[in-house]
Amino acid sequence: MNVKLRDPNIIMKLSRLGSFHQSRLSFLRSFLDEFKNWDFNKNLFELDKNGYGIAVYSFKKKDRVYSLVCFANEINDDERSDRVIATKWDAAFTLHDGIPSKKDIQRLRNEVPKQEIGRLSYKELTLSRANKSVRIFNHVVDSLSNGFQPSLDLLEKVGYLYRTTAVYGSGKFGLADRFRIKNREEINGPFRLEMMLVYLVRQFTFDQVNHVAKLRNPKKAVKLDKKICKNLGIGNSTGLGMAPFIVNHPTLLNNWIFCRETALKEIREIKKVNKKDSDLFKNCVRNSIKNITSWNTESQYQLKKIKNLLKDVRKFLNFVEGEFNFETDYPFNKIYLWLEKETCEECIEYIVSIMMEPFDTIIKPLIKKMSSDEEKYFDIPTYRTIKDLKKIIEKKYPNILSINFDIEENNKKFWFISKNKEEPRLADRFKEKGANLEQPLAIARDIKKLYKKILKTKSNFTIDKFLIDNSDLRHVVRRAFIVEKFPYSEIQDNTISEKTIPIDMLRLKLSFFGALKFDPRSDKWLRICMFQGAPLPNELKNYDEQWVYNT
Amino acid sequence: MRSLSEIETTSKRASRAAGYSWGISEDVGKNIRLLELFGLPGIKYLDQYLKKKRKKKFEILKLINRNNKKINLAFCPINIGVSFLDQIKTIEPLKKIKFDEIAYPILFIPFLSRSSEIIGKKILLKFGKNEFLFNFNQNILTNYFKKQFPIKAQNVEIKFLENKNNFTSSEWKSLYKLSEKTFVDETDSLKHGAAGAGLTDND
Numbered sequence: 001m002n003v004k005l006r007d008p009n010i011i012m013k014l015s016r017l018g019s020f021h022q023s024r025l026s027f028l029r030s031f032l033d034e035f036k037n038w039d040f041n042k043n044l045f046e047l048d049k050n051g052y053g054i055a056v057y058s059f060k061k062k063d064r065v066y067s068l069v070c071f072a073n074e075i076n077d078d079e080r081s082d083r084v085i086a087t088k089w090d091a092a093f094t095l096h097d098g099i100p101s102k103k104d105i106q107r108l109r110n111e112v113p114k115q116e117i118g119r120l121s122y123k124e125l126t127l128s129r130a131n132k133s134v135r136i137f138n139h140v141v142d143s144l145s146n147g148f149q150p151s152l153d154l155l156e157k158v159g160y161l162y163r164t165t166a167v168y169g170s171g172k173f174g175l176a177d178r179f180r181i182k183n184r185e186e187i188n189g190p191f192r193l194e195m196m197l198v199y200l201v202r203q204f205t206f207d208q209v210n211h212v213a214k215l216r217n218p219k220k221a222v223k224l225d226k227k228i229c230k231n232l233g234i235g236n237s238t239g240l241g242m243a244p245f246i247v248n249h250p251t252l253l254n255n256w257i258f259c260r261e262t263a264l265k266e267i268r269e270i271k272k273v274n275k276k277d278s279d280l281f282k283n284c285v286r287n288s289i290k291n292i293t294s295w296n297t298e299s300q301y302q303l304k305k306i307k308n309l310l311k312d313v314r315k316f317l318n319f320v321e322g323e324f325n326f327e328t329d330y331p332f333n334k335i336y337l338w339l340e341k342e343t344c345e346e347c348i349e350y351i352v353s354i355m356m357e358p359f360d361t362i363i364k365p366l367i368k369k370m371s372s373d374e375e376k377y378f379d380i381p382t383y384r385t386i387k388d389l390k391k392i393i394e395k396k397y398p399n400i401l402s403i404n405f406d407i408e409e410n411n412k413k414f415w416f417i418s419k420n421k422e423e424p425r426l427a428d429r430f431k432e433k434g435a436n437l438e439q440p441l442a443i444a445r446d447i448k449k450l451y452k453k454i455l456k457t458k459s460n461f462t463i464d465k466f467l468i469d470n471s472d473l474r475h476v477v478r479r480a481f482i483v484e485k486f487p488y489s490e491i492q493d494n495t496i497s498e499k500t501i502p503i504d505m506l507r508l509k510l511s512f513f514g515a516l517k518f519d520p521r522s523d524k525w526l527r528i529c530m531f532q533g534a535p536l537p538n539e540l541k542n543y544d545e546q547w548v549y550n551t
Numbered sequence: 552m553r554s555l556s557e558i559e560t561t562s563k564r565a566s567r568a569a570g571y572s573w574g575i576s577e578d579v580g581k582n583i584r585l586l587e588l589f590g591l592p593g594i595k596y597l598d599q600y601l602k603k604k605r606k607k608k609f610e611i612l613k614l615i616n617r618n619n620k621k622i623n624l625a626f627c628p629i630n631i632g633v634s635f636l637d638q639i640k641t642i643e644p645l646k647k648i649k650f651d652e653i654a655y656p657i658l659f660i661p662f663l664s665r666s667s668e669i670i671g672k673k674i675l676l677k678f679g680k681n682e683f684l685f686n687f688n689q690n691i692l693t694n695y696f697k698k699q700f701p702i703k704a705q706n707v708e709i710k711f712l713e714n715k716n717n718f719t720s721s722e723w724k725s726l727y728k729l730s731e732k733t734f735v736d737e738t739d740s741l742k743h744g745a746a747g748a749g750l751t752d753n754d
Contacts, residue, residue, distance in 0.1 A: 171556025173557075379665065382638070417564075468613045
């Protein structure tokens with residue numbers, strides 16, 4: 001049986017991408033799998049009684065060492081902000097390539113806490129900062145120092161002690177360019193070093209809270225229970241900075257989605273599923289219900305999505321545990337077709353993620369295909385003709401061609417880079433100034449413009465001739481030839497519509513990171529939790545692969 | 552030290568700010584990254600050129616010909632670079648191309664390097680006593696070692712080099728003979744048993 005890959009014109013719509021969930025393909029899970037046999041060490045821990053100071057953690061295998069250098073600082077409550085305009089944070093981190101020397105640490109002490117205005121070197125791989133959830137941090141310290149464990153109810157509401165407000169890599173602020181490290185086998189997967197940083201920061205937060213509690217009341221203090229630690233992750237506040245990334249890296253985006261779609265296709269093509277695998281799948285779905293019921297948010301938009309998801313997952317469980325027979329041929333294909341007919345987008349993608357759980361043999365080879373050598377596809381094949389280009393656009397962007405950009409609501413927003421923080425922003429072009437400095441992220445509109453232009457151009461004209469007088473369309477001509485080869489490289493939707501929900505773009509990327517419990521704070525930023533339920537470093541050598549559902 | 556990623560992004564944005572389209576600015580970003588990766592002063596001369604461009608209208612050229620002559624000012628290295636790159640398959644049969652004057656020739660260099668990769672041929676650039684050999688966008692060989700690059704190149708000549716060996720036939724034979732010392736003489740028994748197919752396969 002040959003199942004077709006799902007249609008990009010359905011899957012690459014923003015509402016569908018904004019319904020994606022973490023899976024076995026997610027980067028934090030593949031990071032844990034890759035580094036499970038590395039040696040973890042706490043190399044330095046010099047904090048004062050308030051928890052301020054420096055700490056170093058590392059992962060080591062043979063001659064290779066990655067070290068997280070942490071700087072915990074005192075800041076006032078009124079200085080603490082998750083927004084990118086902040087200039088101080090409770091802690092700042094960098095992942096150093098190798099073992100940092102004293103000189104390195106001195107240099108990093110001056111630069112890392114400054115974040116965007118500091119300068120890193122090619123010896124540093126990633127950079128981040130984080131703020132305490134003050135309410136939770138203080139409660140945990142108070143409890144531990146008085147000899148008892150913190151309130152689980154309170155911890156469950158938040159899910160972390162710290163939340164990062166940015167994680168930078170790949171050459172930002174002087175960090176090492178990807179080309180320097182891309183041939184290392186252990187990081188042959190996107191964002192692996194960013195995941196390592198976040199994972200090690202999580203351990204730092206546990207050590208710091210234990211340290212402060214102990215020094216506050218040495219005789220009475222107890223350590224934070226390991227089971228509780230395991231159920232805490234690292235929060236993350238994410239804004240629009242992430243959105244342009246997925247537009248600006250089309251082949252990378254394609255590879256992420258293509259691997260997900262290939263996994264689904266291959267799972268649907270399995271004729272007979274053994275009982276062990278079907279039981280594992282059903283268990284994960286069943287256990288995942290508590291991930292939905294413990295998903296806290298005040299966002300009405302998300303609450304509605306969660307409500308529908310919960311309703312549909314329960315409906316699915318009734319179906320799969322009742323009338324459905326796993327001994328039938330191609331059971332996952334039948335399940336998928338049922339989902340399409342009976343459930344919402346959020347539920348379809350939720351169950352698609354869980355379908356991957358039993359199938360290591362399908363998933364693991366795909367993980368290695370999720371990076372991209374983007375330079376290879378940059379040059380435009382200018383010897384091709386307008387006829388070719390027209391055919392590509394008609395085939396690959398059919399829905400986009402039907403959007404009327406002369407209507408104000410379809411052309412309402414513009415993306416720009418703010419001068420003070422050099423970060424992407426979105427504004428109303430009819431109300432705000434700056435649309436003349438618009439970033440090239442309105443791909444749908446520009447593709448439509450290109451199409452209109454080529455309708456008036458001779459079909460045997462070659463692209464090099466066309467570009468002579470149409471330089472303003474060069475960026476989308478390049479993209480059209482990329483999408484010809486990479487079907488999932490383009491968001492098949494309007495990113496400048498009045499109705500665009502930017503967090504759908506963030507949600508897509510965060511789901512591939514492995515984030516849980518998306519908590520939108522507006523249509524432009526959200527909070528998430530990473531590594532909640534993940535094994536602690538000393539458990540990595542032998543951990544439950546389905547920890548996401550079984551914690 | 553600035554990373555290549557920062558170099559590419561800033562060059563792209565600066566080119567856009569100087570009036571180039573986003574698509575061309577993307578190419579310039581990649582080019583300056585390439586120059587800096589090869590140890591050539593891309594940032595320095597892009598900055599100078601974009602400032603100069605505000606005051607002077609360098610000439611543009613839509614179609615590259617065998618002989619390209621300016622009317623007033625020198626050619627814009629970015630404009631002719633994009634044309635050269637885009638039209639590379641059409642102009643390659645010309646074998647030799649001349650420009651009488653190009654402003655800031657260093658900014659034209661990465662376009663030639665990338666073109667060399669596209670056509671799979673080495674490209675030689677000459678102006679005055681200066682020579683640059685572009686090897687499939689893998690590296691650039693040059694006899695130009697001064698810190699300052701000229702801000703104008705006159706009588707520029709570009710040659711597409713045929714794919715030929717860099718060594719003589721006798722040099723090859725000599726080395727090959729040495730390499731044969733790693734081979735094993737085949738006995739009758741090895742002829743029968745060490746390969747897959749039979750000795751006669753007429754059926």
